[in-house]
Amino acid sequence: MAAVQQTVDTVKTLDVDAYKYGFTTEIESDKAPKGLNEDTVRFISARKREPDWLTQWRLDAYRRWETMAEPRWARVDYPKINYQDLYYYSAPKGTAGPKTLAEVDPELLRTYEKLGIPLSEQEILAGVQERRVAVDAVFDSVSVVTTFKEELGKAGVIFCPISEAVRAYPELVRKYLGSVVPVTDNYFATLNSAVFSDGSFVYIPPGVRCPMELSTYFRINEQNTGQFERTLIIADAGSYVSYLEGCTAPKRDENQLHAAVVELIALEDAEIKYSTVQNWYPGDSEGRGGIYNFVTKRGDCRGARSKISWTQVETGSAITWKYPSCILRGDHSRGEFYSIAISNGHQQVDSGTKMLHLGKNTSSRIISKGISAGQSQNTYRGQVFAHRKAQNARNFTNCDSLLIGDQCGAHTVPYIEAKNSTAQFEHEATTSKISDDQLFYCMQRGLEAEEATALIVNGFVRDVLQQLPMEFAVEAQKLIAISLEGSVG
Amino acid sequence: MTALAPNPAEEDLATFLPADASPSARLFFDQFRKAGLPNRRVESWHYSDLRARLRAVPPLARAPDEAARAVARQKLAAGAFLRVVTVDGFYAPELSDDFSAVAGVEIIRAGEADFAGETADALLDLNAALARGGFVLDIAAGARVETVIEIVALAGAETDRSRFGRNLIRLGAGAHAKIVETRDEGFAGFGDSALFIALGEDAQLDYACRCRETASVEVQSLNVTLAARANLRSVALLAQTPFLRRQYFVSLAGEGAELQLAGAAILGRTDHADVTLAVRHDAPACTSRETFKYVLGDHANGVFQGKIVVPPHAQKTDGKMMCRGLLLSDEAALSAKPELEIFADDVACGHGAAVTKLDAQQLFYLETRGVPHIEAEKILIDAFAADVFEMLDSEALRDVLRADLSELLGEEKPA
Numbered sequence: 001m002a003a004v005q006q007t008v009d010t011v012k013t014l015d016v017d018a019y020k021y022g023f024t025t026e027i028e029s030d031k032a033p034k035g036l037n038e039d040t041v042r043f044i045s046a047r048k049r050e051p052d053w054l055t056q057w058r059l060d061a062y063r064r065w066e067t068m069a070e071p072r073w074a075r076v077d078y079p080k081i082n083y084q085d086l087y088y089y090s091a092p093k094g095t096a097g098p099k100t101l102a103e104v105d106p107e108l109l110r111t112y113e114k115l116g117i118p119l120s121e122q123e124i125l126a127g128v129q130e131r132r133v134a135v136d137a138v139f140d141s142v143s144v145v146t147t148f149k150e151e152l153g154k155a156g157v158i159f160c161p162i163s164e165a166v167r168a169y170p171e172l173v174r175k176y177l178g179s180v181v182p183v184t185d186n187y188f189a190t191l192n193s194a195v196f197s198d199g200s201f202v203y204i205p206p207g208v209r210c211p212m213e214l215s216t217y218f219r220i221n222e223q224n225t226g227q228f229e230r231t232l233i234i235a236d237a238g239s240y241v242s243y244l245e246g247c248t249a250p251k252r253d254e255n256q257l258h259a260a261v262v263e264l265i266a267l268e269d270a271e272i273k274y275s276t277v278q279n280w281y282p283g284d285s286e287g288r289g290g291i292y293n294f295v296t297k298r299g300d301c302r303g304a305r306s307k308i309s310w311t312q313v314e315t316g317s318a319i320t321w322k323y324p325s326c327i328l329r330g331d332h333s334r335g336e337f338y339s340i341a342i343s344n345g346h347q348q349v350d351s352g353t354k355m356l357h358l359g360k361n362t363s364s365r366i367i368s369k370g371i372s373a374g375q376s377q378n379t380y381r382g383q384v385f386a387h388r389k390a391q392n393a394r395n396f397t398n399c400d401s402l403l404i405g406d407q408c409g410a411h412t413v414p415y416i417e418a419k420n421s422t423a424q425f426e427h428e429a430t431t432s433k434i435s436d437d438q439l440f441y442c443m444q445r446g447l448e449a450e451e452a453t454a455l456i457v458n459g460f461v462r463d464v465l466q467q468l469p470m471e472f473a474v475e476a477q478k479l480i481a482i483s484l485e486g487s488v489g
Numbered sequence: 490m491t492a493l494a495p496n497p498a499e500e501d502l503a504t505f506l507p508a509d510a511s512p513s514a515r516l517f518f519d520q521f522r523k524a525g526l527p528n529r530r531v532e533s534w535h536y537s538d539l540r541a542r543l544r545a546v547p548p549l550a551r552a553p554d555e556a557a558r559a560v561a562r563q564k565l566a567a568g569a570f571l572r573v574v575t576v577d578g579f580y581a582p583e584l585s586d587d588f589s590a591v592a593g594v595e596i597i598r599a600g601e602a603d604f605a606g607e608t609a610d611a612l613l614d615l616n617a618a619l620a621r622g623g624f625v626l627d628i629a630a631g632a633r634v635e636t637v638i639e640i641v642a643l644a645g646a647e648t649d650r651s652r653f654g655r656n657l658i659r660l661g662a663g664a665h666a667k668i669v670e671t672r673d674e675g676f677a678g679f680g681d682s683a684l685f686i687a688l689g690e691d692a693q694l695d696y697a698c699r700c701r702e703t704a705s706v707e708v709q710s711l712n713v714t715l716a717a718r719a720n721l722r723s724v725a726l727l728a729q730t731p732f733l734r735r736q737y738f739v740s741l742a743g744e745g746a747e748l749q750l751a752g753a754a755i756l757g758r759t760d761h762a763d764v765t766l767a768v769r770h771d772a773p774a775c776t777s778r779e780t781f782k783y784v785l786g787d788h789a790n791g792v793f794q795g796k797i798v799v800p801p802h803a804q805k806t807d808g809k810m811m812c813r814g815l816l817l818s819d820e821a822a823l824s825a826k827p828e829l830e831i832f833a834d835d836v837a838c839g840h841g842a843a844v845t846k847l848d849a850q851q852l853f854y855l856e857t858r859g860v861p862h863i864e865a866e867k868i869l870i871d872a873f874a875a876d877v878f879e880m881l882d883s884e885a886l887r888d889v890l891r892a893d894l895s896e897l898l899g900e901e902k903p904a
Contacts, residue, residue, distance in 0.1 A: 073532065388819065403834035406801060416825040418844040421816035427827070427842040433834045 035084040038062060041194050044088065048163045051170060061183045061193035068187045074350035075379045075411060076319045078292060081257060088195045088228070155211050157241075158203040162230055165201035172203055176234055180263040180300040180327070188259040188321075189296040196230035196261065204239035204270070213469055215244040229260040235270035237303060242273040244472060258317075260295045268303030268330065275468055276324075277476055279316035279483075282347050290318025290347075297324035298354075301333035301362075309336035310353065311467040313476045315483040318347060323381065325354035328362035328390075335364040338464040340476075342483045343376030343408070352382035352413075357393035357423070366397040369461045373404035373484055383415040386423035393423040401431040402460055404453065404484065454481035496526055498543045505549045505619050505651070511601060518618035524611040533610070536792040536824045537734050537763040543706050546679045547649035550577035552622055557645025558583060564673060570639035573626060577645045577674075578654030578682065580624035584643075593632025593664070599623040603657050604685055605714075609738050609767070612708045616683045620655030626668075630661030630689060637885050640670040642682070652704070654682035660692035662716075667695040667883040672709075673702050676731060680704035685712045688719035690743060697886040698725040699893050700733065709735045717743030717772070722881050725752040726890050727762050728897050736765040741775035748777040751877040755870075755897050756789035756821075763792035766810075770798065774805040780877050783814040784870050785821035796828040797838060804833050810840035815847065815873055817866075867898045 041062045045055040070081070152159050158169060166173050183193045204210055235241050245262075258280070264272050274297075283290025293316075299308035310324040326335030337353040349372075355364035364384065372378035378401065386393035401410035412429045434456050442452035458465070458477055465473050499522070506518050526543060527534035553561065553576040561576045561584060573596055574584040580598055588594045603625050604617070628634055642654060652674065660666060674680060680703065688694055700709075707730070715721055727733060741748060754762045768777050783791035793812040814823035827840035847869055855865035871894060878890045 388822075401829075401831070403831065403836070406804070406834045408834070409830070409832040411831060412827075412829040412840070414825075414827060414842070416827075416842050416844065417822070418814065418816060418824075419822040421819050421821060421846045423816070423844060424846075425842070425844040427825075428839070429827070429829060429841070430837075430839040431829055431831050432837050 034087055036062075036086070036088055036195065040088050044195055044197070048166070050163075050166055053174065054166060057178070057183070058194050061190050062195075064184055065187070065190040065194055068190060070187050074321050074381070075377060076321060076348040076350050078319050078348075081292070083191075086227075086257060088197075151211060155208050156205040157208060157210055158201065159214055160201055162196075162199045162201040162232060165232075169201075169203070172234065173201065173232070176263070176265055177232060178263075180265060180298045181261050181296050186296060188294040189261050192228050192230060192259045192261045192296070196228045199230035199232070199260070201231075202233040202241060202243065204235045204241045206236040207238040208236075209239065210241040213242045213244055227258050229258075231260070231262040233263070233272060233274070234265045235267065235272045235306075237268040237270060240271045242469065243275070244469060245274070245276045256289075257292045258294065262295070262297040262324075264299035264308055266299065266301050266303060266306035266308050266333075269305045270303060271307040271309075272299065273309045274299070274311070274324070275472060276310075276312040276314075277468075277472060277479070278312065278314050278320075279479060281318075282316050282345060283318040285345060291316065292319045293317035293322060294319075295322040297322065298327065299325065299335070300327045301330050301335060301359075303333070304330040304359070305332045306330050307334040307336075309338070309467070311338040311464065312340070312351075313464070313468070313479070314339070314341040314349060314351060315479055320347075320349040320351055322351045323353055325356070326364060327356045327358065328364060328393075329358045330362075331359040332361045333359055334362065336467075337364075337366045337368070338467040339368045340371070340461045340464045340480070341368070341378055341380075342371045342373075342480060343378045344372075344374040344483055345376060346374070347376040349377070350379040350381055352380045354383040355385070355395060357384075357386040357390040357395070360389070360391040362390060362392075363394040364396075366395070366399070367463050368397075368399040369464055370399070370401040370410055371404065371457060371460070371484070372401070372408040372410045375407045377409045377411070379411040379413060380429075381413045383417070384425055384427070385415075385417045386420045386425070388419045390420055391422050393418075393420060393425075395423075395425045395427075397425075397427040397429075399429045400460070401429075402457065403431065403433045450485065454484060457481075457484060496540055496544065498546045499526060501546045502615065502619075502651075510618070513601060514618045517614045521611050521614040521618060524614070527611055533765060533794065534734075536794070537732075537761065539612075539706070539708070539734070542732055543679065546651045547677075548651065549619070550579075550646060550650035550652045552579050553577055553581055553645040560647065561643040561645045564643055565641065568639060570637045570669065572639045572641050573624060574641045574643060575623070575654055575656070576643050577650055578620065578642070578652040579622035580656075591634060591636060593629035594634055594638070595627040595629070597625050597627070599625045599655065599657055604655065605712075610710065610736065612681050612734075612736075613683060613710045613712070613738075616653050616655055616681045616710065619681075620653040620683065623655040623657070625657045625659060628658075628660045628664040628666045628692075631663045632661070633665045634667070637667045637669060637883065640668065642670070642672045642674050644675040644678075649678040651679045652682065654680075655685075656683075657685040657687070658694070658696075659687045660689055660694055660719075662689035663691045664689065665693045667886055668697075669886055669889055670696070670698045672698065672700045674704060675702050676705060676729075678704045680707035680709070682708070683710045683712060686721065687714045688716060688721055690716045691718045692716070693720045693882075694722070695881050695883040695886055696721065696723045697881060697890055698723070699890065700725065700727045700730060700735075701893075703730045703733050705731045707733050709733070711735070711737045711739075713737065713739040713748075715739070715741050715743060715746035715748060715775075718745045718747075719743060720747045722749045723751065724878055724881055724886075724890060725764075726893055727752065727754040727764075728756065728893075730754075730756065730760050730762045732761045734763045734765065737767065739766070739768045739777075740771050741769065741777060742771045744772045744774050746772065746775045748775070749880045750778070751780045751880050753782045753784070753874040753877050753894070754791055755784045755874060755894070756791060757787040759788045759790075761790045761792070763794070765792075765794040767796050768798065768808070769800070770803040770806045770808065771800065773803050775803065776807045777809070778880070779810040780880070781812050782874055782877055783812075783823055784817065784874055785814065785823055786817040788818070788820045790821070791823040793823070793825045793827070793842075795826070795840065796830060797840070799831045799833050799836055799838065801832045804835040806833060806836040806838065808836070808838040812840075812842045813873075814844040815870065816844060817847065871895065871898055
């Protein structure tokens with residue numbers, strides 16, 4: 001087995017490399033060799049002590065992935081990704097992490113300060129290696145997590161890493177994993193299916209209203225779940241859950257490519273509210289570096305009268321390719337999508353949603369606010385579809401774009417497909433700049449141009465901010481102001 | 490992308506290129522061959538899979554002989570307007586009216602050099618490679634042509650043909666004209682026609698197109714260029730289209746140009762009509778308004794793809810696009826994709842799209858006043874569609890379209 005030998009060799013060289021940087025911890029030896037092949041997939045699956053069906057599932061995905069081509073239809077432009085030049089499990093920390101906060105990009109620290117993030121958390125977020133303080137913090141929050149777990153346990157809510165769920169609740173995972181985003185869905189989702197590292201698993205039992213907002217922020221191993229996150233949320237009949245993903249602070253990350261998959265399943269009368277604030281590293285002012293965020297998110301309103309609501313604030317990442325969608329399968333089900341996408345510098349955003357009306361009397365609502373500044377490109381791409389049998393499908397779409405500066409672009413690409421005479425679809429979109437009158441009015445009352453812009457932009461996105469949970473909304477508002485810094489004047 | 494399965498129609502088309510084709514015709518044909526017949530994987534043809542639809546093409550239409558002209562003449566009813574007639578895509582001076590009495594109007598046979606090289610689309614390339622014998626309708630600078638000019642496209646051959654008409658309407662600086670185009674080539678065969686419209690500075694054109702009978706597979710390309718302060722008002726009425734793709738490539742090339750594009754499609758049976766717009770605001774301070782309406786009954790399929798492109802230098806752009814659909818049957822479908830592509834910041838652009846069925850309250854209102862259900866439907870459909878004709882300046886053109894519409898609604902209700 002030449003390939004296996006090669007793998008062994010590669011692992012050896014890697015270990016030597018890691019040693020050079022002073023890393024001999026157990027975790028470090030736990031990484032898969034660079035590159036992607038069936039061995040890597042098996043390696044990941046074995047490391048996670050997964051049952052055979054899941055290993056086969058991954059391998060099947062990998063084989064399919066090999067036959068697929070990377071999609072190029074989105075309005076984003078990036079150099080070709082060499083998939084053999086990436087680590088697919090426990091990305092090595094030894095190469096780029098700063099030792100202390102003093103080594104961290106001062107720009108980043110200033111941003112933390114403005115967001116009001118405590119020092120200990122700053123270190124975690126910046127990826128400082130010798131983080132004695134941070135470790136404490138980690139333990140602190142671990143205990144926090146434990147208290148929460150008890151409360152959740154009382155309600156019967158399951159909230160754990162997906163790798164744990166595979167072992168503890170195999171029948172649930174097996175039943176629902178890949179049932180919304182199938183293995184064959186698209187290039188990045190298939191890649192994720194083959195190599196997904198970790199992610200969250202949530203199950204809300206019938207009739208339970210989840211007693212608190214669930215958030216990945218509380219789950220500290222988040223940092224190692226890395227590039228290929230897989231989230232699976234199941235809301236059983238009559239239940240309710242609100243889930244928060246990400247955090248408002250810009251997070252340092254060596255991983256260039258993020259290909260996550262999120263699957264939501266709402267059964268009869270269930271409701272899922274999924275909020276994301278994404279603020280990954282967008283690259284420097286010259287457009288170098290930054291995260292590629294290629295995410296597949298989809299919710300399935302499987303039961304009658306179910307509801308799924310997506311809210312997203314996208315300010316980070318060099319490239320965003322993301323379309324949180326709703327399949328409105330159950331009769332009277334409802335899908336919502338609220339989005340703020342801000343691009344500055346050299347960022348490229350191609351984001352939107354899909355509302356697929358399949359059941360009777362389904363309704364959906366899309367509110368998308370795009371703001372482009374600097375030399376960025378911001379595209380809304382969305383689809384609203386009514387099946388021939390989707391009697392009385394109803395959709396309202398509003399997508400507005402705001403341009404700040406004359407070197408950026410704002411684009412709108414909606415697809416509206418009605419195959420049923422009782423469908424009622426409305427779509428409106430506008431693109432404009434901040435009106436001089438509004439700016440003048442604010443500045444006349446003593447605001448600086450930048451503050452005035454932030455104020456006006458916050459007004460522009462208010463409809464979406466209102467959908468965010470309260471704590472998040474406040475931070476998101478600050479974040480918007482920070483994201484747009486340097487775009488005026 | 491995986492290799493496409495060979496399509497026999499492409500082989501047929503290859504035999505149409507004559508041995509003595511000019512180098513530029515060969516170049517256009519090579520471009521077409523390279524791209525192939527567009528399929529649904531080609532984004533701009535997503536909703537009209539020509540490759541799947543066109544499996545074979547009938548023989549190439551030849552320049553009309555006496556017999557063909559006789560066939561065409563039968564269909565050429567007496568009309569109120571001065572007419573320019575084409576038969577199977579070829580300009581037919583024998584059937585056309587005498588324009589010598591109209592000051593500032595000149596009609597000549599078109600040569601290859603008359604058309605700007607345009608390579609935006611595979612079917613436009615194919616047209617450029619194979620079209621012969623179209624006309625150039627020249628309106629001299631400053632001429633104000635009060636009489637309405639009608640362009641009539643007729644069929645001459647008794648059997649199915651492939652037709653490639655390619656004509657040019659050119660208005661000199663400050664010229665004014667009113668033109669109606671009547672496409673009546675019969676329901677058979679394959680058509681790939683192109684009409685070029687070039688407006689000089691301050692020129693004004695009212696242009697109406699009525700598609701009365703279109704080929705079983707037809708592609709119409711319009712290539713429009715507007716110089717500074719030129720003004721084009723264009724309305725198309727599409728009906729009875731087995732498979733029609735009507736694509737507009739518009740460049741607002743001069744500062745302050747104004748464009749009003751509108752259309753109404755009244756479709757029934759298994760009709761398919763696809764209107765695709767690519768409107769480029771290539772100069773600052775241009776205005777464009779696009780309004781398209783669809784009335785879809787039976788198994789009809791309506792497609793609207795609109796794209797407004799605003800490059801970085803086109804500041805002060807004002808663009809609004811609207812698409813409305815009325816679905817009269819559960820089997821009818823409308824797909825709309827109104828796109829904005831904007832690189833300039835000082836712009837006001839917007840688009841809207843709405844799809845619904847006839848309003849029950851409005852129907853009820855009419856019925857309570859004694860209007861029979863069928864009549865009430867007709868009234869509402871008529872009002873919905875005829876609205877787009879209003880943007881035309883010329884009363885005469887509006888009347889032509891209105892008459893066509895009531896004829897359509899009277900003869901056969903689309904539902």
